[in-house]
Every structure is written in C-alpha cells, then in structure tokens.
Amino acid sequence: MALPKLNSEPKYELIIPSLNKKVKFRPFLVKEEKVLMIAMESGNQKDALSAILDTISVCIQDEIDLNALTTFDVEYLFLQLRSKSVGETAKLSLKCEKCETANPVSVKLDDLNINLPDVESKIQLDANISVELQWPPFKGLTELDTNNSTESAFGMMANCIKTIYTQDERISTSEVSTEELKEFLESMNAEQFGKLRDYIDQIPKLKHDVSFSCKNCATSNIITLEGVESFLS
DSSP, X not given: OOOOOOSOSOOEEEEETTTTEEEEEOOOOHHHHHHHHHHHHTTOHHHHHHHHHHHHHHHBOSOXXXXXXXXXXXXXXXXXXXXXXXXXXXXEEEEOTTTOOEEEEEEEGGGOOOOOOOOOOEEEOSSSOEEEXXXXXXXXXXXXXXXXXXXXXXXXXXXHEEEEEOSSOEXXXXXXXXXXXXXXXXXXXXXXXXXXXXXXXXXXXXXXXEEEEOTTTOOEEEEEEESGGGGOO
C-alpha cells in the first residue's frame, strides 16, 4: 500500500511584481528546505541563488517562465514562500546606530512590497543607435562572476539590454554572444555608459524600513532593510 502524500496542493496566491500575474503556490517542504540550507551553508553564492530559483520553480503551481523573472521578483517570491513555510515573521537582530547594541526586532514578511518606478526603457545613445532596456533577469545573475565586482557590474548591465536598434536593424541580445555584447558596452563613451548606469540605479529592490527604540540607550532608530538576505534570521 502506497503511503499518502502530504502538503502537495497549492494553498496560497501571490502576484509576481514585474508581470502583475497572480499565481498559486504551496509552501516549500522539508526536502526543499534541506537543499536550500545545504546550498546556503556552502558559502557559494551561485549555488545559493540556483537553489532559491529551483525552490520557486517547484512551489509555484502555475506555468511561469523562470527566465522572465527579475531579481526583485525572485526576492519577493522567495520571502513569500518562506513566510508560509517557516513563519510569517522574521526575527532579526539589528544594531543601534548610536551605541551598536544588538536589538531583537520582528518583521512581518507579508508586509513587504515592491514598488515599480515609472522609468523610460528606451535610451538613445547617439543619432543612429538606441537600446531598449529591461529589469535584469534573475537567471542572468546566477551566471555572473561574483568574485569580480567590475565584471559583475558589466554583466548586470549586459543583462539589462534587451534590444539594440540601428537605422537598419533591430537586434535582440538573445541572438548575440556574450562577448559581442561586452564589446558593445566597452565601445560606449562615459555619457552613454552613464545612461545605462542611471537605469541600473533605479532597479526596484526589496526594501523595508524598521523602527525600534534601543533597549540599551533608548535611541530611536529607523533601519532600511534591503535585499533578501536582510530578512533571513
């Protein structure tokens, strides 16, 4: 006689921020949490990022294109999964900005939101060439050389370029090699490169302001938590 399966049905819904698409999901299970813990304890960022994406893939019950998920989509999705899997409150230890005493603080993960800015995605580089930009896909982040900050920054910018327009052509970056795209970036002058950097600087991020009074000196603190790792206790 076959044993019954537990917790296999979707129980919750959420909206993917960049796609504005509602999907059903189930909490991650012990076997998936085990893989996550092993990947994060390894200290290898690429392994950890891949494990997060794999967990989202198996827990989201509706059909989605993983390659279309942005960095902030994945951060948001993962924390919502964690909320329903491990606990809806993250118990953190935050230092007072004045005396540096560690203070216990609780953050409700359900309160986290992503605000999408209204940003022009098409940028004119010169009289003949323009580019259409996109928020960087998370999949590309897992392929970056995180040990080299300069190469990682260039890789992030390359991932943001969706289409290159000339007077005669419309070139999708999915059809060109990484090396060609790198050469295209390196051929820019400082002003052109700065336009891409301005776009990068506006990438939506998972942010949340936490207020607390220090238990030691009673100083009022407002700490901005940013990025998925800030919410992991």
